Amino acid sequence: MKSITRQKPLEEIEQQLEGLERAYIIGCGTCTTMTKTGGREEVLDMKERLQGLGKMVTGWTVIPIACDEMTEASLKENDGAIRSADCLLVMSCALGVQKAGSYSGKPVIPALDTLFIGVEDKPGYFHEVCDQCGHCVLGYTAGICPITACHKGLLNGPCGGTNNGKCEIDKEKDCAWTLIYQRLKAQDRLDLMRKYQPPKNSQVIPRPRLARIL
Amino acid sequence: MAQSFKEALNSGKFIITSEIGPPKGTNLEKMRHHIDLLRDKVDGLNVTDHQSSVMRFPSIGGCLEIKEHGGEPILQMTCRDRNQMALQAELLLAYTRGIRNVLCLTGDSIPIGDHKEAKGVFELDSVQLLRTIRQMESGKDLGGNALDGAVEFCAGAIVTPEANPIEPQLIKFEKKIEAGAEFIQTQAIYDLDNFRKFMEYARKFPVKILAGIVLLVSARMAKYMNENVPGIFVPQNLIAELEAAPKGEALNKGIEIAGRMIAALKKDSICDGVHLMAIGREEVVPDILAAAGINGHKP
Ligand code: SF4
Ligand code: SF4
Numbered sequence: 001m002k003s004i005t006r007q008k009p010l011e012e013i014e015q016q017l018e019g020l021e022r023a024y025i026i027g028c029g030t031c032t033t034m035t036k037t038g039g040r041e042e043v044l045d046m047k048e049r050l051q052g053l054g055k056m057v058t059g060w061t062v063i064p065i066a067c068d069e070m071t072e073a074s075l076k077e078n079d080g081a082i083r084s085a086d087c088l089l090v091m092s093c094a095l096g097v098q099k100a101g102s103y104s105g106k107p108v109i110p111a112l113d114t115l116f117i118g119v120e121d122k123p124g125y126f127h128e129v130c131d132q133c134g135h136c137v138l139g140y141t142a143g144i145c146p147i148t149a150c151h152k153g154l155l156n157g158p159c160g161g162t163n164n165g166k167c168e169i170d171k172e173k174d175c176a177w178t179l180i181y182q183r184l185k186a187q188d189r190l191d192l193m194r195k196y197q198p199p200k201n202s203q204v205i206p207r208p209r210l211a212r213i214l
Numbered sequence: 215m216a217q218s219f220k221e222a223l224n225s226g227k228f229i230i231t232s233e234i235g236p237p238k239g240t241n242l243e244k245m246r247h248h249i250d251l252l253r254d255k256v257d258g259l260n261v262t263d264h265q266s267s268v269m270r271f272p273s274i275g276g277c278l279e280i281k282e283h284g285g286e287p288i289l290q291m292t293c294r295d296r297n298q299m300a301l302q303a304e305l306l307l308a309y310t311r312g313i314r315n316v317l318c319l320t321g322d323s324i325p326i327g328d329h330k331e332a333k334g335v336f337e338l339d340s341v342q343l344l345r346t347i348r349q350m351e352s353g354k355d356l357g358g359n360a361l362d363g364a365v366e367f368c369a370g371a372i373v374t375p376e377a378n379p380i381e382p383q384l385i386k387f388e389k390k391i392e393a394g395a396e397f398i399q400t401q402a403i404y405d406l407d408n409f410r411k412f413m414e415y416a417r418k419f420p421v422k423i424l425a426g427i428v429l430l431v432s433a434r435m436a437k438y439m440n441e442n443v444p445g446i447f448v449p450q451n452l453i454a455e456l457e458a459a460p461k462g463e464a465l466n467k468g469i470e471i472a473g474r475m476i477a478a479l480k481k482d483s484i485c486d487g488v489h490l491m492a493i494g495r496e497e498v499v500p501d502i503l504a505a506a507g508i509n510g511h512k513p
Binding site for chain 2: 157160162169190194
């Protein structure tokens, strides 16, 4: 499982950096290294691009796992370079951006857009697997998530837009409900598809979502 | 007093419904013209709900117009744009204004429409919306709270008889009937033999089936639909017929084909009626009915 990210256009990064001349760049050694959006190479590339925009880069680091407790320790080691920066330009997913933001008190600028939680199908190709809806229905849908794999998040079967196993929004995308149907049929469990599924609870944990798990 | 759609459905006669597409904007002239033209010729007039995810005058607004002009509206309701609170509120409004028929749809996806960055809601699906109506009829809303004044609707849904694979569609069709659908308006059908087979299956269920008839206006349109519209299959012989029509006559040929199909469906009592979709050419619906040998349909 990975946080799937995409670099923002340089233009947007430049807009966010308005009035901020000195940046410290933070990459992540986990998800964004694997997706090649915020690993060592991309951080160094960003350094050059920022310099090309006339910005000063006070330093950079690639934190092993930007979303966990180590972020604080890693950033402490680079305290000097961070202190002399106007902002942190973060090339991790949004979890790391928030972590860095809470640690340093410096303005944080995301260099990436966090797209979804997904897996890699082949190098460079990812698909979303879970929307963390709070009430998992995979047990009824042959392990295929209807919330993320079906464009409309339908629970009671396919819409009328499904066509030869593809989704109405894109002939390249599989229709989740055709996949669910095929897998349930192969398992001889189509009765699960005939069962009525009530509307999903959109407030399993009202936002902000907090959980205490014992 | 004209017959209600529900009475017509239960009368055993061959049902005719048609649809009205509301305008993009506040100029209601054309829609009113179509309502005047069709209201006495059909048993019910559907009003589309931002069809193809193109933002328009609302379905309920069109239904109110039909009501004010003495017609029998069928409110198309998709789950794309409203959460469960908004859907229920609209059902309350519809009921108090004499709208008694609702067609429950999931709704087209946002990216195919003209507000490509809008949020698609899809909190409920068509099956859940049907059940919502039945629950509200029992005097309770979806939250389980008592309603001060319940609703009562003739509720329907759709099916795509030409879908591939067909079984998932049929499973959903059966769920819709279990959820309380009283009538089904199908996606466009063109191959009567295929449709006959579908009807052999569908006849087993306590629901009225109205075959969807989409007017073909050219061979190009037919080919386009074959390639791009899910669940629509126009057989080659109909395309050839349209191609063979003299220049400027393709529309008339399309009217003839639609009329012929309706006549055949009616003659052999293959289904309970038809739902005419003349997408943008509502003014020729009377011609289609005439071609089918049906005139002054409604008492
Ligand atoms: S149903 Fe889908 S979105 Fe919800 S928890 Fe399960 S996998 Fe995640
Ligand atoms: S075509 Fe399939 S995946 Fe796409 S919205 Fe419809 S049911 Fe969902």
